[in-house]
Each structure stands twice: as structure tokens, then as C-alpha cells.
Amino acid sequence: MPRKSLHEKWKHDYIHFMAIRDMFALPDTLEALAAPFDLDARSLQQIRNTRYLNGRTAVLKMGSLKLAWEYRKNHADHGRFVEMLRVSPHVFDILDSDATRHGEELRSAV
Numbered sequence: 001m002p003r004k005s006l007h008e009k010w011k012h013d014y015i016h017f018m019a020i021r022d023m024f025a026l027p028d029t030l031e032a033l034a035a036p037f038d039l040d041a042r043s044l045q046q047i048r049n050t051r052y053l054n055g056r057t058a059v060l061k062m063g064s065l066k067l068a069w070e071y072r073k074n075h076a077d078h079g080r081f082v083e084m085l086r087v088s089p090h091v092f093d094i095l096d097s098d099a100t101r102h103g104e105e106l107r108s109a110v
Helices: 006-024 030-049 064-073 075-085 089-109
Strands: none
Touching: 006 030, 064 075, 075 089
16 A cells, blocks of 8 residues: 555545544534634645645754754754754753762862
């Protein structure tokens, strides 16, 4: 069986959502029944006409350490952060705080 395109998957998921929504939200009048129809038609048309459903973000260009800090700030770039430093931002924060605390202890001992 051939693999479904992302457009087909999104269209299928949206139609599935429409069916479930309409099963549980039974409208009282004809106007209430027709109200979501326009939104559904526009949504399906937008899925069909959108060229890239998974938009790409710009890749920052700067020094490695600055780049790591920028990747750490944005949750969408956490994958790039992990790929760059091989640890998650949470683990990096723990290591950073431990190193900072250890450095302060060494300075106070001198």
C-alpha cells in the first residue's frame, strides 16, 4: 500500500474530526447545522492549496556557543540543541548550575 501524502493525512484527520464533532454536537436548527459548513469547506480548501504543511524555520548562523543559547530559548529548536550538544536543555541547565556552584565554591575557598 503506498504511503499517504501529508495533505491526504491532514484531510483524512480533518474529516474524521468533522464526523466526531457532528456526532456529539447535534444542532437544533438548519442554520446551526450549516454554520460550521463554511469553515469546514475553507479549511479543506486551505489544506489542499497549502504547498508546505510543515513550515520550515530559518536556521541561525552564528558562533557555536551563541547558537546553542539561541536554540535553548526556543522550544521548536530544542532538537537542534540536542543534536549540537548531545544533551537536552533541562540536563544542560542542571550541569550549568552545578558547574557554576562548584566554581563559586572554589573561588570562596581561595
